[in-house]
Amino acid sequence: MKTIRTLAATTAICAAGAAHAVDLEVTHWWTSGGEAAAVAQFAKAFNEKTEHNWVDGAIAGGGGTARPIMISRILGGDPMDATQLNHGRQAEELIEAGLMLDLTDVAEAEGWKDIVNPSSLLDSCTVDGRIYCAPVNIHSWQWIWLSHKAYEDAGVDVPSNWDEFVASAPALEEAGKIPLAMGQQPWQSSGAFGVMAIAIAGQDAWSAVNIDKNADVAGGPEYAKVFEAAANARAFAAKSNVQDWNQATNLVITGQAGAQIMGDWAQGEFQVAGQVAGEDYTCLPGLGVNEIISTGGDAFYFPKQDDPEVEAAQKELAALLLSPEVQVDFNLAKGSLPIRGDVDLAAANDCMKKGLEILASGAILPDGNQTLSPDTSGQIEDLMVEFWNDPSYSAADAQARYAEIIADAD
């Protein structure tokens, strides 16, 4: 039987070149332990459930390193078959230039409009009524991860919000711990600042700055408090000289550092290390102050290819990424929230359940990537990475520069 099938398949290929296995090159920047485990779920599903092959094109070094490579490849006429990007405006111009595959027919056939929740994720994929990307997960930045071991060693209780954390920092330092772990990549500095802005300045001020681009609010008293808090946090993180975010997470896992402000993708690292939420570590959404999460995340884009067979395979992959089973496997490994509300995440741990509850309650905001252009985000990252690493850069100076950037934002 098998021989016959193989024979038939071979004949088919020879005869007409009818639908045969296509190698799809997929690029992404998921290289840390938890991330690699998650993306392996995609590869496995794609290889098993379709006749095509997943060719992994992981690019190490995080989005900041990977995106220039991806975009220059697409622009340079050597596009991959599918690529990860963040929801939002990163692919805006590529779509407008007609370099991305239109997925509207897949979306209609699969009923994405009804299943994707929150709908803003699909809106981010939509240009002029056509859908160009497949959202795969929701990631929120607004989390602080606390190490129980570090607090035990220092002899203080694990804090339950940002103010308690600030109060506990001296005790941690005395015990030889780094109060706040912080990697030195620009997006980490910028992201942590964003988290503090929502928690400390509040949702209205954050929206005024990030959505309405109001420079007066960016230079105003609410944001002054945020910059003061960031200057404090900078002192807590002074001894943390790691580069990558997962190295910083590792400091928390091993109890060398008290806490890390990082998105929920850190969850995957705790999972790989075999730690249990609530026992080994605590997660506080919105820094324990303001329980709101932003709904950024990752989406797959499919650069246009000439070959209709490749195009068919691309569409198959797009449909597969959003299928319930794949969504569950992938998001459990990654620690992110699924983009459809109708799947069962009973296996999720405490932190993910907290996230799901907040998502269900509707306390959500768009992600910075959805509201700011890559150019503005880049300028903010440049400012933040300098501010976080240079203790002589005063909060007031940084705020003035921040207000300038927001005034020029588009």
Add this chain to the structure above:
Amino acid sequence: MAEATKRPNSLTRNLTAKIASLPMIATALVIFIGCTLWTIYHSFTRSRLLPAPDKWVGLDQYERLWNTRRWLVSIENLAIYGICSLILSLVIGFTLAALLDQKIRGENVFRTIFLYPFALSFIVTGLAWQWILNPQFGIQEVVRRWGLESFTFDPLNNADIAIYGILIAGIWQGSGFIMVIMLAGLRGIDEEIWKAARVDGIPTWKTYVFIIIPMMRPVFVTALVLIASGIIKVYDLVVAQTSGGPGIATEVPAKYVIEKMFLSQNLGQGFAASTMMLLSVLVVLIPWAYLEFGGKRRG
């Protein structure tokens, strides 16, 4: 009249050679000059991810560029890295070459050892030196284990001196190559010159400084051009070693250009920065070319 026909036309002289160099001439005109002009033109536009020749904004991109701290830091770093790397590469390269030229035993072994780093890419060099300079497992930790508990050497974590950490790696990688070029130059010096100097009783170091080095001028010019082009385009070393950190302490112009173009999706800003890089090369190159080639014609 008869004389004029006898004199070969300057256009048809060496015709085959000229035809042979046509592809290169075309490449130079179209790729180098043409694309440079295209880039400069677009630096005056508000091009985002795709070139937008119709969105003219004048000098806006340049104004923003020179108001950006990161760009100013990049320029400063390039100056520090460039001057130090130029001087040290030449001095170390020449000294090593002169020492190897003493007809020592095992010259091949030493030459191979010194040249070996050049076989590594800047990425490998950068990563290797990132580990060597890492305070947790590198030089600092080794010396501390020997008993010097207070020994501190972590240039990559100190924003004030981080660029020198990059410099060390750059010199380590490149000076072997300069050494080989210098050695070739030294081997080209006629043995008679050395004999004459010895007969006159001139000390060896004086012979090197006042006779050999001036004779090696073309070799030095070659080395200089190679080093300088390496300095301007330094990018991968920084990306591998520090990614521009801590903070923005080791940013360099080439990295600014790449990131503005493809990460921030702002071609106009990236083009403005690369035009400034071109300008800085020209500022160095034109006076030198004038002295080098203009002087000869006059002489």
